[in-house]
Amino acid sequence: MNELKLGNLISEGATVDVYESGDLAVKLFKPDAPKTVVFYEALMNSKVEETGLSVPAVKEVEIIDGRWALASELIKGSTLEQIMKDEPENRDAYLEDMVELQLDIHAKTVSGVTKLKDSLREEIENLDIIDHIKRYELLTRLDSTPKHIKLCHGNFGPENILVTNDDKVYIVDWIGAAIGNASADVAKTYLKLSLTSTEMAEKYMNMFCEKTGTSKKYVQEWLPIMAASTLAKGIYTKEEKELLLTWLDVVDYS
Ligand SMILES: Nc1ncnc2c1ncn2[C@@H]1O[C@H](COP(=O)(O)OP(=O)(O)O)[C@@H](O)[C@H]1O
Ligand SMILES: [Mg+2]
Numbered sequence: 001m002n003e004l005k006l007g008n009l010i011s012e013g014a015t016v017d018v019y020e021s022g023d024l025a026v027k028l029f030k031p032d033a034p035k036t037v038v039f040y041e042a043l044m045n046s047k048v049e050e051t052g053l054s055v056p057a058v059k060e061v062e063i064i065d066g067r068w069a070l071a072s073e074l075i076k077g078s079t080l081e082q083i084m085k086d087e088p089e090n091r092d093a094y095l096e097d098m099v100e101l102q103l104d105i106h107a108k109t110v111s112g113v114t115k116l117k118d119s120l121r122e123e124i125e126n127l128d129i130i131d132h133i134k135r136y137e138l139l140t141r142l143d144s145t146p147k148h149i150k151l152c153h154g155n156f157g158p159e160n161i162l163v164t165n166d167d168k169v170y171i172v173d174w175i176g177a178a179i180g181n182a183s184a185d186v187a188k189t190y191l192k193l194s195l196t197s198t199e200m201a202e203k204y205m206n207m208f209c210e211k212t213g214t215s216k217k218y219v220q221e222w223l224p225i226m227a228a229s230t231l232a233k234g235i236y237t238k239e240e241k242e243l244l245l246t247w248l249d250v251v252d253y254s
Helices: 035-051 080-086 088-106 116-126 131-143 182-194 198-212 215-222 223-234 238-248
Strands: 009-012 016-021 024-029 058-064 067-073 077-079 150-152 161-164 168-171 179-180
Touching: 024 035, 024 058, 035 058, 035 067, 035 168, 077 080, 080 088, 080 161, 088 150, 088 168, 088 182, 088 198, 116 131, 116 179, 116 223, 131 198, 131 223, 131 238, 150 182, 150 238, 182 215, 182 238, 223 238
Parallel strands: none
Antiparallel strands: 009 016, 016 024, 024 067, 058 067, 077 161, 150 179, 161 168
16 A cells, blocks of 8 residues: 655665655665664664654655555755855855754763664775775774764765755764764765865864864774774775775874
């Protein structure tokens, strides 16, 4: 029984396609998507709704033509990624807004969800494109990091921030969210931004460190781990893979 009728395609991605359906946005997973992933995103989104952060509310999970579909409130507006492209002169101010938004996320915690450190360990253990020495080095580095329980988005970047015409901001795509160390989350954002612009990524990390009084070295320590995690997810272009592999080998900063 199909309740939802799909309208315009909003976005086409590696793991999901997003469609409009009346006043809903329907995230349609690729046929091989594990059921647990779909329900984890629905659970995580619901938990984040309870924190009071601005996210589109989940409304339904169902199967459409054999594919899992996650329907949430449709947000009419643009991604921050598009806005930053359209207004390059305001890019720094938007980066600043992004840091503030990420700090709002880190100020929250939720219970009963994945611990970032556990999922990172699993990803590193299963990453088959590194040798056992690199794996040992990354796991040792991960083990030495402090345990934190801050809410981390896990894939925080301008493409996952929606802005409406009256400037209301929503954060989407909570599939990789977990609780853990804020610096790990910022290192992930740094890597995402650096795939587009190293300068932008550097500015972002500097802004975060200044605002929070965090030493840059502390965030940079996470870069090889988060590069491994990104590689483990297996979604990258050839150029992105090369860049991520170089981040794996960056060991000491001074
Ligand atoms: N609730 C929503 N309302 C409007 N647009 C959405 C909504 N959820 C997602 N989108 C759009 O679809 C895109 C992809 O969705 P997202 O959840 O980020 O999946 P993925 O990045 O895995 O493809 C987003 O960048 C955004 O443009
Ligand atoms: Mg996304």
